[in-house]
Amino acid sequence: MHMIRALVVDDDVTFCLMLKTFLMKKGFEVETAFSYSEGVRQLAKFNPEVILTDLRLPDKDGIDLLEKVMREKPQIPVILMTGYADIRTAVQAMKLGAFDYVAKPISPDEILATIGAALTAGGKSGSRAVRTIGVGEKVSYIEGKSPLALKTLEFVKLVAPTSMSVLILGESGTGKEFVARRIHNLSSRGNKPFIAIDCGALPKDLAASELFGHVKGSFTGAITDKQGQFEAANGGTLFLDEVGNLSYDVQMQLLRVIQERKVRRVGANAEVPVDIRILSATNEDLKQAVANGDFREDLYHRLNEFSIVVHSLRERKSDLVLFVSHFLSVANAELNRQVAGFSEEVMSVFMDYYWPGNLRELKNVVKRTVLLTHGDMVEIGTLPNEMIADSQCISLGDSNSPLKGAAAKSEQELILQTLERAKYNKTKTAQLLNIDRKTLYNKMRQYNIDL
Numbered sequence: 450m451h452m453i454r455a456l457v458v459d460d461d462v463t464f465c466l467m468l469k470t471f472l473m474k475k476g477f478e479v480e481t482a483f484s485y486s487e488g489v490r491q492l493a494k495f496n497p498e499v500i501l502t503d504l505r506l507p508d509k510d511g512i513d514l515l516e517k518v519m520r521e522k523p524q525i526p527v528i529l530m531t532g533y534a535d536i537r538t539a540v541q542a543m544k545l546g547a548f549d550y551v552a553k554p555i556s557p558d559e560i561l562a563t564i565g566a567a568l569t570a571g572g573k574s575g576s577r578a579v580r581t582i583g584v585g586e587k588v589s590y591i592e593g594k595s596p597l598a599l600k601t602l603e604f605v606k607l608v609a610p611t612s613m614s615v616l617i618l619g620e621s622g623t624g625k626e627f628v629a630r631r632i633h634n635l636s637s638r639g640n641k642p643f644i645a646i647d648c649g650a651l652p653k654d655l656a657a658s659e660l661f662g663h664v665k666g667s668f669t670g671a672i673t674d675k676q677g678q679f680e681a682a683n684g685g686t687l688f689l690d691e692v693g694n695l696s697y698d699v700q701m702q703l704l705r706v707i708q709e710r711k712v713r714r715v716g717a718n719a720e721v722p723v724d725i726r727i728l729s730a731t732n733e734d735l736k737q738a739v740a741n742g743d744f745r746e747d748l749y750h751r752l753n754e755f756s757i758v759v760h761s762l763r764e765r766k767s768d769l770v771l772f773v774s775h776f777l778s779v780a781n782a783e784l785n786r787q788v789a790g791f792s793e794e795v796m797s798v799f800m801d802y803y804w805p806g807n808l809r810e811l812k813n814v815v816k817r818t819v820l821l822t823h824g825d826m827v828e829i830g831t832l833p834n835e836m837i838a839d840s841q842c843i844s845l846g847d848s849n850s851p852l853k854g855a856a857a858k859s860e861q862e863l864i865l866q867t868l869e870r871a872k873y874n875k876t877k878t879a880q881l882l883n884i885d886r887k888t889l890y891n892k893m894r895q896y897n898i899d900l
């Protein structure tokens with residue numbers, strides 16, 4: 450029987466060994482590493498099929514390890530294990546190609562389920578960046594009731610039946626892909642394929658071949674002819690998530706395909722006609738990227754025939770209850786539980802919290818609390834301490850309050866740490882912090898960070 454090779458990287462030796470014992474009992478072959486450099490060594494020596502790594506390591510961090518894996522062995526899924534304080538970084542790590550993250554303290558059931566999902570989704574390189582939604586596949590789409598949600602919905606319904614390209618704007622985890630699917634389902638292409646491509650997770654050198662396909666022998670590794678996603682989605686919709694991450698070269702090829710409605714596989718002479726509607730999404734300021742010369746202006750206008758904003762959860766708190774109860778039934782079904790609801794105290798933390806990871810974070814938090822709940826109701830003890838502390842800081846309006854001061858201080862520290870982690874690259878820092886570059890500059894000015 451083939452035993453799956455799992456590599457666990459964490460400087461907490463006891464934790465590493467406990468996880469190792471647990472996974473070995475479940476039939477895995479496990480190696481451990483207590484630092485980034487040991488992890489890199491094991492990457493070559495042990496050749497793992499899945500990697501679980503802590504975010505904070507003594508020499509470098511889990512993001513560095515993730516980047517190395519994405520560069521060298523992108524087919525290996527990486528799962529980040531993280532303390533709650535680092536959840537924003539973890540959310541961003543998913544943009545860099547991490548399969549998923551699990552919050553510490555780690556629950557064995559959760560980690561097993563995540564490894565299972567990673568191994569099923571894994572396979573050929575780049576495949577994690579592509580999600581195909583089967584025709585007729587049901588997703589339960591919750592329509593918010595807040596004025597902002599109703600506005601978004603109105604735009605969705607207006608634009609869906611047209612053939613317009615739509616650029617969907619919004620923070621990470623707000624539900625941009627869900628909006629794209631909704632547009633697709635409400636269009637005449639609804640019974641044709643919907644393919645979502647996470648441009649941020651596409652390995653740079655494989656992006657063109659993933660999108661447009663290639664012919665055998667066109668580059669090292671092209672051992673057979675391959676159909677690209679444009680051909681695969683023919684007649685349907687292609688959703689380009691994080692479209693700002695496409696290289697300038699690929700942007701140019703994309704523009705050609707859109708203009709000529711034909712695709713040419715890498716290394717081929719012949720062109721194939723395609724009929725595709727393009728929806729794209731971004732959580733960065735694409736206009737700024739155009740101004741900086743990082744994104745082609747002609748392509749920007751082609752993709753942005755219409756734009757839709759998906760608002761952050763904190764701007765539409767009146768939808769929170771609706772989503773909490775939806776995610777509760779999803780979690781109950783997935784974990785085979787019958788948790789009835791949330792205590793008032795928990796709901797009030799939910800209402801005050803900042804939700805940097807938006808609906809995705811809410812879904813994860815709800816699932817986690819359901820997992821940790823043994824009674825009928827989710828109680829405050831199942832929430833991560835940091836979340837409670839955070840929500841208290843934010844709910845205090847008085848700017849002279851010591852708690853506010855503490856919040857500002859930790860914000861300043863987080864910015865400094867992230868700048869250091871991103872080697873003072875401000876675009877990357879803004880990405881890791883999940884804010885746009887302008888906000889980063891404003892905050893740096895506010896905290897007198899002079900770089």
Ligand SMILES: Nc1ncnc2c1ncn2[C@@H]1O[C@H](COP(=O)(O)OP(=O)(O)OP(=O)(O)O)[C@@H](O)[C@H]1O
Pocket residue numbers: 589590591592619620621622623624625626627628690730732775808809812
């Ligand atoms: N309208 C909705 N109804 C039900 N669930 C939703 C809805 N919108 C989003 N979700 C849930 O929230 C999660 C995040 O949504 P989605 O992946 O669409 O966000 P996104 O904005 O595309 O994220 P990213 O910026 O990271 O690509 C999904 O797993 C989905 O389950």
